[in-house]
Amino acid sequence: MDLLERAPIELKSWFLSLLGSFGVPQWILSVLSALLIIGTVIGVFLGLFALMSVMERKILARAQNRYGPNRVGFFRWRLFGLFQPVADGIKMITKEDLVPRTADKAVHFLAPVAMMIPALMVLAILPYGRDMVPAELDAGLLYFFAVGAGTEVAVFMAGWASNNKYSVLGAMRAIAQMISYEIPLVIAAIIAAMISGSLSPSAIVAAQGGFTWGFVPQWFVFTPWGFAACLVFYIGALAESNRSPFDLPEGESELVAGHLTEYSGFKYATFFMAEYVGMFAVCGMLVTLFLGGWQAPLPLLTIIPSWCWFLGKVCFVAFTMVWVRATLPRLRIDHLLAFAWKFLLPMSFAAFLAAACWHYAGRGPLAWFLSLAIVAVPYLILGTAFSNRFALSRRLYQFSE
């Protein structure tokens, strides 16, 4: 239905023309147009964050054979506990804001702000629907990773400003993890950009259009190299958002809360919000790069509007992230870093090579077979080469006489 598809854009232009007919000058209208888009995007993502915070707890609970939060409702109606974020928000706002006496006050105050800003800015280049990109950038993918690099500075600021050895240690581990996993992440993204021939997310989505044999979508995830790249990007995304199984920097049984130890109340809520919004942003990027963006999987399903498909796919990827969190235990820091450098990085290179071979071998059946081989062989070799590494062996005492 074209009306539903175009509904957000038509609504905005109707509202602006209404204001224009009241004599509002043009420059105010253009500023208002930008503000409406920004407000909608931020509003949707903050609403998703609120919903996610309660749905994650409920999904984790169901996977552990218990109910999640199911009490907080609206006056008398329990509403399956979906008003829990309201209760959490009130709690966070009314908590006492403790700042250590010897902490660096300016940096301690600015760290949550510095964390939130890149998380929100990154939402500007995702294509939410057909012709619905807030900022149409030629180098959108590069913008995504450039702005995402600001998160690392914020983590360091949070850790160091708390004047707490455990915070600094947690911050250094968090930064080491983020830097290590950023390389496979970027290489996996580059694979999609390489095959599409452009760094612009809209062009990458458009390159995944069309259906082979009439009903199979040409999304990158359905090719061998695309599947491998999608998995590498997914694991890198889990690590960049500090989510289980890579949540060592902020696991409660580890260094208390790592770089977030000395934060309470609204500042902690800001960090929490930045982490979840960042998680949704990187899910959105995964959907754009490998899952076909706003496109429907079958030709007859294009009745459902494109922005619904995008939202649905992002929610599905977020659900799988919660599913993985319910399943896997936390990785130790040396295991985590070894996994990034010794497994993910070579796998991302293998996927890169496979994608290039697929393209230059003509994209025919031979190309598919070749790319499958180039991805599967390193996977099997790397997967088995390290499986005996951590077997218990006789302890060697180096300095005993």
Add this chain to the structure above:
Amino acid sequence: MICDFLKTCCADPLKLLGEWFVLLPAMVLLLSAAAAAVMRNLIRAALCLTLSFIALGIVFITLGAEFVGFVQLLVYVGAVAMVIVFAILLTRPDQLAKSGSAFSGLGPAGGAAAGFVALAVLLGFIFASPLAKKPLSAPVSAPVAAIGEALMGDYVVALIAVGILLTAALVGASVLALEDKQP
């Protein structure tokens, strides 16, 4: 000339905003760089330096060189600033709060003189370059595809040389980080 400028700005306020979009990051860049050079607390100086990197990236973007601006943010803020911070943290843990005298050896007058000499040399080179002779009539757009083709076509030797250099640096870092296995 200033009156004409102000008149056009009042007629079209977005143009005034546009001018400030270019000037503001430049001012932030100069101020934060100066602060980074003068501050006593090393970590705060490193953070001001990071702010100056961000401001420089924004200056590139407002001048139309988006690709270079994003790469500046990605490389300098994401990697170089982290290296600086780690280097400070891992080598001088006992002197973080006070780093001693901000000026050393030359004294204020000598430092200012050295600064002015450096500025004069840089300005001389800038004004002697061909770009300063005739200003551009229209803004040049450099689509990413054109940059990519130039890198892989005309400048491919430089690209591969930089790649070899980076690989050598990585291998050297790994060798340094390897544990000593001798008993």
Add this chain to the structure above:
Amino acid sequence: MNFPGSGILKGLAVTARNFAGSYFEKDRLITEQYPEERPKLPENARSFPFLVYDGGDPEAGMRCVSCKICEKECPPQCIYIVQDRDAAGKALKRPKIFDIDISVCMSCQICVEVCPFESIRMDADYELSSFERFGSLVLDKARLLKSNSYYRSIHPTEAAETDARLEADRKKKEAAAAAKAAKAAQTPEAAK
């Protein structure tokens, strides 16, 4: 088939089965949602003592005769009894004041074991929280008196035993009184 990553896939399958099963299989979710579903306590569950009364009127049917044995035997000394006196000052076989401080009581059940008149028993009610520390945590006689039918509902077996014992005692007393009355009725006739 053990390819690298198969363990993770098996784990994901287990979690997915748990997640889907929690909606369709009734006995997966064993959480008792507290205020709506109360836990089923075993029959011997006990919290704090209460006074049993027979019949409808609490003051008239009270079994306690103010013998003060439970007050003496209570280890933390949480029971406070004052015997009732009539208008002339003669002691009556009922307590005027009977207080139990449940913030001190340790639910040891010794008062129940030593009571000769089966009048103090253990309650199973645990929802006794209050907003003040001292006033409402001292239960007075009015709050302690609960009927025998209530006792039968919370501890059926014990109540049945107690009732049987009391019934047997009452029958023995009646039989003894009847025998004495019969003997008393006989002797004047024999003396005549």
